[in-house]
Amino acid sequence: MRVPIDWLSEYVEVDLTAVELSERLAMTGTEVARVLHHGPVSADNFVVGKVLSAEQHPDADRLRVCSVDTGDDEPRTIVCGAPNVAAGQTVSVALPGAVMPDGTKLGEAKLRGVKSSGMILAEDELGIGSEHDGIMVLTDELSAGTPLSEVFAVASEVLEPEVTPNRSDCGGLYGIAREVHAATGGALSAPPWADDPGAPTIGQMPAGIAVTVEDAVLCPRFTARVFENVTVGPSPIWVKARLAAAGQRSISNVVDITNYVMLVSGHPLHAFDLDQIAGAALTVRSARDGETLTTLDGEERVLDADICLIADADGPTSLAGVMGGSRSEVSDQTTRVLMEAAVWDGANINRTSTRLGLRSEASSRFEKGLPPEGALEAQAMATALMLELTGATLADGTLDVGGDGAGANVIRLRDARIVSLLGTPIERDRSQQILEALGFNVTAADDGLDVTVPHWRRDDVTREADLIEEVARINGLESLPPTLPLNRTGRAGGLSREQRLVRRAEDVLVGRGLSEIVGWSFTDPEVCDRLLLDDDHPLRALVVIENPMSSAQSVMRPSILPSLLDAAAYNLARGAEGCALFESGSVYRSGPGEDGMAANEHHGLGAIVTGPAREPSWADPQPPIARIETAHALVSAVLGALGIDWQVEQGELPFLHPGRTAMIRSEAGLLGWFGEVHPGVASSWEIAQPIAALAIDIGRAAAEAPRQTMFSDLTSFPPLREDLAVIVPAGVAAANVVACIIAAGSPLVNRAEVFDVYEGEQVGEGRVSLALHVDFAADDRTLSDEDVAPLREKIVAALKSELDGELRG
Amino acid sequence: MIERVAEIQEQAEAEISAASTAAALEELRVQYLGRKAELPQLLRDVAQLPPEQRGEAGRTANQARQSLEAMIDAAAAKCEAAEMSAALADDTVDITLPGSPVEAVGHHHLLSATRREIEDVFCGLGYSVIEGPEVETVHYNFDALNHDPAHPARGRSDTFYIEGDGEGPEQTLLRTHTSPMQIRIMEETPPPIALIVPGRVFRRDSDATHTPQFHQIEGLLVDEGVTLADLKGTLLAFARSIFGADRELRLRPHFFPFTEPSVEVDVSCFMCEQGASPEGDRCSLCKGTGWLEVLGSGMVDPNVFAAVSEHGYDPDTHQGFAFGLGIERIAMLKHGVPDLRFFYENDLRFLRQFG
Ligand SMILES: [Zn+2]
Numbered sequence A: 001m002r003v004p005i006d007w008l009s010e011y012v013e014v015d016l017t018a019v020e021l022s023e024r025l026a027m028t029g030t031e032v033a034r035v036l037h038h039g040p041v042s043a044d045n046f047v048v049g050k051v052l053s054a055e056q057h058p059d060a061d062r063l064r065v066c067s068v069d070t071g072d073d074e075p076r077t078i079v080c081g082a083p084n085v086a087a088g089q090t091v092s093v094a095l096p097g098a099v100m101p102d103g104t105k106l107g108e109a110k111l112r113g114v115k116s117s118g119m120i121l122a123e124d125e126l127g128i129g130s131e132h133d134g135i136m137v138l139t140d141e142l143s144a145g146t147p148l149s150e151v152f153a154v155a156s157e158v159l160e161p162e163v164t165p166n167r168s169d170c171g172g173l174y175g176i177a178r179e180v181h182a183a184t185g186g187a188l189s190a191p192p193w194a195d196d197p198g199a200p201t202i203g204q205m206p207a208g209i210a211v212t213v214e215d216a217v218l219c220p221r222f223t224a225r226v227f228e229n230v231t232v233g234p235s236p237i238w239v240k241a242r243l244a245a246a247g248q249r250s251i252s253n254v255v256d257i258t259n260y261v262m263l264v265s266g267h268p269l270h271a272f273d274l275d276q277i278a279g280a281a282l283t284v285r286s287a288r289d290g291e292t293l294t295t296l297d298g299e300e301r302v303l304d305a306d307i308c309l310i311a312d313a314d315g316p317t318s319l320a321g322v323m324g325g326s327r328s329e330v331s332d333q334t335t336r337v338l339m340e341a342a343v344w345d346g347a348n349i350n351r352t353s354t355r356l357g358l359r360s361e362a363s364s365r366f367e368k369g370l371p372p373e374g375a376l377e378a379q380a381m382a383t384a385l386m387l388e389l390t391g392a393t394l395a396d397g398t399l400d401v402g403g404d405g406a407g408a409n410v411i412r413l414r415d416a417r418i419v420s421l422l423g424t425p426i427e428r429d430r431s432q433q434i435l436e437a438l439g440f441n442v443t444a445a446d447d448g449l450d451v452t453v454p455h456w457r458r459d460d461v462t463r464e465a466d467l468i469e470e471v472a473r474i475n476g477l478e479s480l481p482p483t484l485p486l487n488r489t490g491r492a493g494g495l496s497r498e499q500r501l502v503r504r505a506e507d508v509l510v511g512r513g514l515s516e517i518v519g520w521s522f523t524d525p526e527v528c529d530r531l532l533l534d535d536d537h538p539l540r541a542l543v544v545i546e547n548p549m550s551s552a553q554s555v556m557r558p559s560i561l562p563s564l565l566d567a568a569a570y571n572l573a574r575g576a577e578g579c580a581l582f583e584s585g586s587v588y589r590s591g592p593g594e595d596g597m598a599a600n601e602h603h604g605l606g607a608i609v610t611g612p613a614r615e616p617s618w619a620d621p622q623p624p625i626a627r628i629e630t631a632h633a634l635v636s637a638v639l640g641a642l643g644i645d646w647q648v649e650q651g652e653l654p655f656l657h658p659g660r661t662a663m664i665r666s667e668a669g670l671l672g673w674f675g676e677v678h679p680g681v682a683s684s685w686e687i688a689q690p691i692a693a694l695a696i697d698i699g700r701a702a703a704e705a706p707r708q709t710m711f712s713d714l715t716s717f718p719p720l721r722e723d724l725a726v727i728v729p730a731g732v733a734a735a736n737v738v739a740c741i742i743a744a745g746s747p748l749v750n751r752a753e754v755f756d757v758y759e760g761e762q763v764g765e766g767r768v769s770l771a772l773h774v775d776f777a778a779d780d781r782t783l784s785d786e787d788v789a790p791l792r793e794k795i796v797a798a799l800k801s802e803l804d805g806e807l808r809g
Numbered sequence B: 001m002i003e004r005v006a007e008i009q010e011q012a013e014a015e016i017s018a019a020s021t022a023a024a025l026e027e028l029r030v031q032y033l034g035r036k037a038e039l040p041q042l043l044r045d046v047a048q049l050p051p052e053q054r055g056e057a058g059r060t061a062n063q064a065r066q067s068l069e070a071m072i073d074a075a076a077a078k079c080e081a082a083e084m085s086a087a088l089a090d091d092t093v094d095i096t097l098p099g100s101p102v103e104a105v106g107h108h109h110l111l112s113a114t115r116r117e118i119e120d121v122f123c124g125l126g127y128s129v130i131e132g133p134e135v136e137t138v139h140y141n142f143d144a145l146n147h148d149p150a151h152p153a154r155g156r157s158d159t160f161y162i163e164g165d166g167e168g169p170e171q172t173l174l175r176t177h178t179s180p181m182q183i184r185i186m187e188e189t190p191p192p193i194a195l196i197v198p199g200r201v202f203r204r205d206s207d208a209t210h211t212p213q214f215h216q217i218e219g220l221l222v223d224e225g226v227t228l229a230d231l232k233g234t235l236l237a238f239a240r241s242i243f244g245a246d247r248e249l250r251l252r253p254h255f256f257p258f259t260e261p262s263v264e265v266d267v268s269c270f271m272c273e274q275g276a277s278p279e280g281d282r283c284s285l286c287k288g289t290g291w292l293e294v295l296g297s298g299m300v301d302p303n304v305f306a307a308v309s310e311h312g313y314d315p316d317t318h319q320g321f322a323f324g325l326g327i328e329r330i331a332m333l334k335h336g337v338p339d340l341r342f343f344y345e346n347d348l349r350f351l352r353q354f355g
Helices: A018-026 A173-184 A237-245 A253-265 A346-356 A361-366 A373-390 A415-422 A428-437 A464-475 A497-511 A561-573 A628-642 A679-684 A698-704 A734-744 A785-803 B002-018 B022-033 B038-048 B051-090 B110-124 B180-188 B228-243 B302-307 B327-335 B341-345
Strands: A031-038 A046-056 A064-069 A076-080 A090-094 A109-111 A114-116 A156-162 A210-213 A221-228 A270-273 A281-286 A292-294 A300-302 A308-312 A315-319 A337-343 A399-401 A410-414 A441-445 A448-452 A579-589 A600-610 A646-650 A656-666 A669-677 A691-697 A720-729 A749-758 A767-776 B135-137 B172-174 B193-202 B213-224 B249-256 B259-268 B291-300 B318-326
Touching (some): A018 A173, A173 A253, A173 A428, A210 A221, A210 A399, A237 A253, A346 A361, A410 A415, A410 A464, A415 B228, A428 A448, A428 A464, A464 B259, A497 A579, A497 A600, A497 A628, A561 A600, A561 A691, A600 A628, A628 A646, A628 A656, A628 A698, A669 A679, A691 A698, A734 A785, B002 B022, B002 B051, B110 B213, B110 B228, B180 B213, B180 B302, B213 B228, B213 B291, B228 B259, B249 B291, B259 B318, B318 B327
Parallel strands (some): A210 A281
Antiparallel strands (some): A031 A156, A046 A064, A046 A090, A221 A337, A308 A315, A600 A691, A656 A669, A749 A767, B193 B213, B259 B291
């Protein structure tokens, strides 16, 4: 909405500059998005002129040389290109020195040899409408030299307030004026609908028309008045100028009146050509599915049963509360006007305008929910203007279906409650003053005030808290003391254990050189194909968005891996040799989740490393590239930090290299996987190098981590370490060798760890040599060689019999 | 004999003092103290002296030997140290070469780092951190939070809805704010409560200043007698922790469906003095206003308590405040990130600048 200050000043005294006013409004609850300027920078040097003579220019067919009285001693010569300029006209003149809206300063100029000292103005030259063909002709009563700003608003500051959705009363200038009055103390004028020229006729039915409202919920009030002897024509310049400053195009006097009244009262009206209403009868009803209506903008609209319309004997003729129909539009030939001011159900209007993709000045006001009383206020104001500007006569009677809204609500505002909610008192007199300025009726009560809510705040102010907000916002929040509340929760606060562990896991990855990304939760459903998922793979149970912004963002990601691959591809394409990335975030599957969650959401921790496993340097120019063992080490680091016991298990995942896939198994089940991304998957992200990857259900892992670590004595009796080199057939898993050694060495062997792997001539074809550290320890004594020797033999025997293994060399 | 010992000692001391290398000292050690040297021989000869001379001669010779030994040891240690110093002095490298192997240190994403920073501030104020589902229902996201049935945010042009069976309040959507957790928490935990809810939220918006997903932190404190002044004090503490100890706070009345009164909160700009840079230019961060809008908040609307009244929340006795701040916004303001897109591009050159 645009609020020209010049126009606003008709309703409230404004002593502040536009910028000061917008700051004050912002601090009382109405943000002002922008302050604009309409028209010339200043109204100086714009005056009324009288054309004394208009002669053909001697050297130019399309120019006239005019002598114009601008109130100076001598008439001035002005060369004018407008075809309609003629002697005897009263016109607007820009004198030399005037600054035009585009910033150019007018000087004296020679046009084809004739000196011109000024300019006779067309509308568009002042930012009023688009009329350029002819000059503006003013009424003859104006005397030459009168400053133009006394005739109409030549220049005005314009506020663009952002009215919050609860303030339907601020959809018009008068509502804003009331706010300005309360916020600044500037005197408020009586509302422009205070005197209704049609007042005696309320309650009677204008002769010859009939209106039926089928659904009083969708249309709580419908009022109509009939105007006869209407002369449709252009609006006077002051109306045009105001509408232009408010951002509205002038159309005709009748249509301009509906817009003018809406801009002031906040209540939209619609003017019908009464003679185009078939049967002179209107019905307010729901549309039938598939019914069509051509709206004023020329579009044919296909309606549905939830849309409310106004029909005549020939069918739909207006889209209720959104836009009129072209069939009953007011035209130059119109002589009889039916002026409609109704109230429509806000939610329904909102649905209709969304459904049809049609937002109008009317719908945006109605959808906030307007009070029924506003309909007659708008009628009163429109009537005065119809009589003044169109020469119309008002037919007897005002049709009114529905009547006023519910009776006024009275709310007690307790002084004590103000202190308790705000933390600081506001004097009762001050509260009263504020509420009265906002139009509330206030009477004294023993513990506060009894406050009657005006109809324009009926839906917005219903409780004591709402009144406290009114008082607080106008009184100002600057003086509120900053205090800290007592914390009586009995809890110290802080992160939960699981949250701390998730942070720890993330920190481990950061400590190992990985950078965290934040990917999109949205993804493309085709990602399932790119991950080579079978048709019935559980990851295909996608959470699907009904109204996505694009198909590439139409489902929720089932895994973090695609986000990581996106980020890797992005960086590799920009010259990175490799990258080490992780993300900690949600993954989604359809179907009900735990604890009443609407979908199956998990907190996942995923990481990929591609390219060098560690950063190359001058002393380490060619580090190995990241492989499955890189991912394995990261998993060990993360789960080790969380204190979780886990094992590697064979597994199969369609998006991983089948020979390089490992599942992470803990006591409670599978916690995730690691491996190398399937080259077919990598290539669909245009990555040609191996990608080590891992994913851990970190939410579950954190929940499962041991709560408390108890002490073990690892220092009193240090272990005895022996190194074994074992040759086993290729294909025997290292984990099996370790398990065999620990089992055979029980109970004194508690740890065996592979530190070297060798394949080659020395161990023979089809065999592999593993070198292991083996720790022998007891918790009650330091072991001797005699303790260890027999176990060593048992281990060798077990390796031989169980794994076909033998000690090397 | 005693005279001879003194002579030897004098001569040896002179030579030891003159010796400059460890090798020369070793030679002197052999020459004066070795098995075939004169001084040890004299010591051995003490036994052949008359008994009355043995005591003094033995003592003298022994003292001389010990003294020479100590002198050679000391000189040798000094020599060795000098030789090592000399050797080390020659053994230099270019210390300006980079470290190796490179122990890369990774980076938290700026959004995570900012989230943690904010979480830690409120943890310090005694708040618990709670997380909640991103796929929500109409009930929790709108209805229970007092949104008018016609509230524009409910529209399909503003909110992502999820395909599924749910209808009406049970229809599922992507939460548009972290506020649904206000209701979920109050359903589970009786008052008093003090907590924050960090998380990802979604709105159907994509332009220079909006991304369809972003991150918020919700705050909620409910007890008896909690005031708007308490909200101001809490947010002032937050603002000073995040943006610097000199910050001031400004509350501007606003409207949110689930708070009453509602306020938008501005923090005084940390880049300028009341909108003007030290050079007198209009501050580009706050656009010359001197204030940065950082969050929306307010006193919990009585209707919200009414929605959870069966869980111990009474609109007549309980009061509370709630606030919601955008992590992206805080990160952009604090670190001067000019464009939201940087957060989701995940360009390593961006990621490595922070966290
Ligand atoms: Zn600034």
